[in-house]
Amino acid sequence: MELTGSEILWKSLKAEGVKDIFGIPGGAIIHAYDRLYSESEIRHILVRHEQAAAHAADGYARVSGRPGVCITTSGPGATNLVTGILNAYMDSSPVVAISGQVSTSLLGMDAFQEADMLSIMLPITKHNFIVQRVQDLPKIVRLAFLISTSGRPGPVHIDLPRDIQSAKAEVEIPAKVELNKYIRLDPKPYEILQAVNLIVKSERPIIMAGGGVILSGASAELVELAELIGAPVVTTLLGKGSIPEDHPLSLGMLGMHGRMAANLAVSECDLLLAVGTRFSDRSTGDVRYFAPKARIIHIDIDPVELGKIVKPELTIRGDAKRVLRALIDALSSRWQRGRTEEWGKRIQQMKRELAPRMDYDNIPLKPQRVIKEIGEVLGSDGIVVTEVGQCEMWAAHFYCVRKPRHFVASGGLGTMGFGFPASMGAKVAKPDHVVVNIAGDGSFLMNSQELATCVVNNIAVVNCIFNNRYLGMVKQWQDLFFGKRRSHTYLGESPDFVKLAEAYGAWGDRIERPGEIKEKLKLAIESGKPAVLDIIIDPDEHVLPMVPAGGRLDQMLT
Amino acid sequence: MKTRIFSILCENVPGVMMRVSRCFTRRQINLDSVTVGIEPSGLARIILSFQADDHTTEHLRKVLERLIPIVNVEIIDPEKAAVREIALLKSRRLDDREVMEFVQKVEEKGGRILEVRDGIVIAELSGEHSKVEEAVKELSPYLKEVARSGQVYLSKE
Numbered sequence: 001m002e003l004t005g006s007e008i009l010w011k012s013l014k015a016e017g018v019k020d021i022f023g024i025p026g027g028a029i030i031h032a033y034d035r036l037y038s039e040s041e042i043r044h045i046l047v048r049h050e051q052a053a054a055h056a057a058d059g060y061a062r063v064s065g066r067p068g069v070c071i072t073t074s075g076p077g078a079t080n081l082v083t084g085i086l087n088a089y090m091d092s093s094p095v096v097a098i099s100g101q102v103s104t105s106l107l108g109m110d111a112f113q114e115a116d117m118l119s120i121m122l123p124i125t126k127h128n129f130i131v132q133r134v135q136d137l138p139k140i141v142r143l144a145f146l147i148s149t150s151g152r153p154g155p156v157h158i159d160l161p162r163d164i165q166s167a168k169a170e171v172e173i174p175a176k177v178e179l180n181k182y183i184r185l186d187p188k189p190y191e192i193l194q195a196v197n198l199i200v201k202s203e204r205p206i207i208m209a210g211g212g213v214i215l216s217g218a219s220a221e222l223v224e225l226a227e228l229i230g231a232p233v234v235t236t237l238l239g240k241g242s243i244p245e246d247h248p249l250s251l252g253m254l255g256m257h258g259r260m261a262a263n264l265a266v267s268e269c270d271l272l273l274a275v276g277t278r279f280s281d282r283s284t285g286d287v288r289y290f291a292p293k294a295r296i297i298h299i300d301i302d303p304v305e306l307g308k309i310v311k312p313e314l315t316i317r318g319d320a321k322r323v324l325r326a327l328i329d330a331l332s333s334r335w336q337r338g339r340t341e342e343w344g345k346r347i348q349q350m351k352r353e354l355a356p357r358m359d360y361d362n363i364p365l366k367p368q369r370v371i372k373e374i375g376e377v378l379g380s381d382g383i384v385v386t387e388v389g390q391c392e393m394w395a396a397h398f399y400c401v402r403k404p405r406h407f408v409a410s411g412g413l414g415t416m417g418f419g420f421p422a423s424m425g426a427k428v429a430k431p432d433h434v435v436v437n438i439a440g441d442g443s444f445l446m447n448s449q450e451l452a453t454c455v456v457n458n459i460a461v462v463n464c465i466f467n468n469r470y471l472g473m474v475k476q477w478q479d480l481f482f483g484k485r486r487s488h489t490y491l492g493e494s495p496d497f498v499k500l501a502e503a504y505g506a507w508g509d510r511i512e513r514p515g516e517i518k519e520k521l522k523l524a525i526e527s528g529k530p531a532v533l534d535i536i537i538d539p540d541e542h543v544l545p546m547v548p549a550g551g552r553l554d555q556m557l558t
Numbered sequence: 559m560k561t562r563i564f565s566i567l568c569e570n571v572p573g574v575m576m577r578v579s580r581c582f583t584r585r586q587i588n589l590d591s592v593t594v595g596i597e598p599s600g601l602a603r604i605i606l607s608f609q610a611d612d613h614t615t616e617h618l619r620k621v622l623e624r625l626i627p628i629v630n631v632e633i634i635d636p637e638k639a640a641v642r643e644i645a646l647l648k649s650r651r652l653d654d655r656e657v658m659e660f661v662q663k664v665e666e667k668g669g670r671i672l673e674v675r676d677g678i679v680i681a682e683l684s685g686e687h688s689k690v691e692e693a694v695k696e697l698s699p700y701l702k703e704v705a706r707s708g709q710v711y712l713s714k715e
Contacts, residue, residue, distance in 0.1 A: 118573060119576065122573065122576060122577060122580065123580055123584070126626075127625075127626040147626060181624070181626065302624070303620050303623075303624075304617070304620045304621055304624055307613075307616070307617075308617060
């Protein structure tokens with residue numbers, strides 16, 4: 001059948017199972033949008049800034065496990081995607097971004113709204129395409145989804161010139177393509193043997209779980225292995241939720257703002273089994289003092305990560321779920337029960353003695369108390385998304401995540417303005433779950449225009465703004481390391497977030513006292529509306545404990 | 559730090575050079591030499607030389623192999639490879655005596671004369687980098703312009 005490029009695009013997206021898409025139309029993508037006008041199977045969410053489209057697609061992907069899709073026009077529409085796409089790249093999130101481009105005959109002529117997106121997207125995507133012939137489009141879309149989701153996931157960008165959208169070709173959808181990369185998923189048997197030989201000799205093993213565990217759906221295997229060998233589990237920021245954090249073997253997050261018990265256990269362990277993590281500097285602190293007594297086994301699907309930061313005793317390339325399953329099978333006959341009993345006692349003692357305090361009654365509110373009560377309202381099914389900065393680290397440190405894909409934060413890039421649009425994407429993917437954005441006032445204002453999107457499209461995200469009128473994390477560094485010189489981190493007494501919410505037609509409320517948190521959060525959730533809760537917190541509160549940048553995990557500021 | 563050579567087999571598509579070169583740029587590594595040729599299969603072979611330590615070299619190999627258009631990356635040991643570099647030479651306008659001298663010198667160095675017209679000589683030299691380097695230096699009083707290839711390596715193993 002002969003189809004136009006626009007028809008091919010939507011047919012191909014439907015063949016990939018795409019149900020929701022975030023975007024903004026414009027001149028260079030107008031043919032594609034014209035075709036979308038008569039599409040009933042795809043829900044298009046008209047956002048208010050293209051950056052939000054990319055973050056929404058990212059949030060959608062992280063909670064659902066299905067690729068998130070965004071679409072924009074050329075030039076500024078496409079360049080506005082950049083931060084969101086890089087954010088998805090740093091955190092291995094499968095996002096497919098499509099943007100219009102000027103007609104092929106105008107490429108390189110500085111045409112209106114032309115940007116060299118092939119060059120701009122090249123270093124921040126797993127792969128990117130420009131469509132030069134309409135007949136290639138089915139193959140490119142198929143490849144984009146395949147590349148985005150295979151192996152270590154990541155974003156893929158398709159640049160789609162205007163004339164290609166209206167050109168016609170005889171094509172087959174879905175196209176048949178082959179990808180020769182990212183296909184090695186199973187570990188080599190001798191690698192499993194070597195790993196088991198190391199594990200059975202250890203007395204103080206620990207498992208460090210990263211985002212890869214969640215991406216591969218390996219949570220059950222992670223818990224099974226931890227229980228089998230009595231190994232406590234520490235997670236990275238992106239690994240939060242890979243093990244239920246109320247599990248006796250869960251020590252919570254490690255690293256710069258990790259739990260003290262997690263950081264100390266890593267410093268004491270004799271074997272560290274790292275799964276699906278890239279040893280970010282935020283997780284390791286000074287690498288020379290990271291897990292100094294441990295032999296390290298590093299499991300990752302991306303060979304680039306193996307040996308990049310730490311020098312492991314053994315590396316295993318493979319999918320986390322398959323590697324963990326192979327380890328469990330091999331260990332079940334060889335593991336001596338009781339071997340880690342002493343270690344288990346030590347771990348429980350550390351957990352007891354170093355448990356973080358959350359039961360403050362102060363006014364202005366302590367963020368720890370707010371996080372605790374949000375957790376009590378959300379239970380195990382609520383999804384928490386965070387902005388970036390102190391709000392994020394309070395959530396990461398104190399919030400107890402019980403299921404994978406129920407905690408979403410911007411890790412590698414640390415993108416302020418990520419949380420709100422990402423939670424919008426999360427809510428679109430999981431409409432039956434309560435979605436709360438734990439935000440700072442600084443971050444929230446970077447994409448607060450999306451309140452309009454949420455109101456118009458009835459996306460009931462609840463924004464809990466931890467309002468201290470500061471760019472709090474920078475202020476914290478200034479307080480701790482720059483002689484309390486708060487250079488340009490005070491934001492002033494504006495805006496009134498309740499009125500801001502009301503101006504958009506959203507639910508707005510203010511919380512100032514400990515007793516009000518649960519009640520007002522429940523009201524906001526029950527309103528069924530997008531909501532903004534302006535929570536006035538102590539402006540002098542720091543995120544503690546903390547390992548200063550480049551410091552040692554066992555030397556935390558408290 | 560020592561000289562490293564990558565022989566990269568990749569799809570012959572626009573942008574592939576940029577995908578490869580930015581991996582080096584990002585790490586502030588200068589490419590000493592770049593050559594590209596098309597294989598009989600239609601794939602392109604890019605040969606790069608650069609300075610780096612063992613850890614960075616291995617990391618870069620893996621980073622490059624992750625790229626979609628790249629088929630594989632071979633690390634070539636310069637000790638176990640055939641190495642050649644080509645220089646094309648154009649003389650300034652020479653008088654008859656100088657033409658005789660220049661032709662003689664080029665041929666002594668194993669070069670070939672491609673053309674002589676109106677006192678301007680075009681010649682070709684090839685060999686190992688140091689040999690070409692030395693010859694070009696010695697012939698420089700006669701020269702107006704030199705075009706040199708990067709180094710081409712072929713593993714003997």
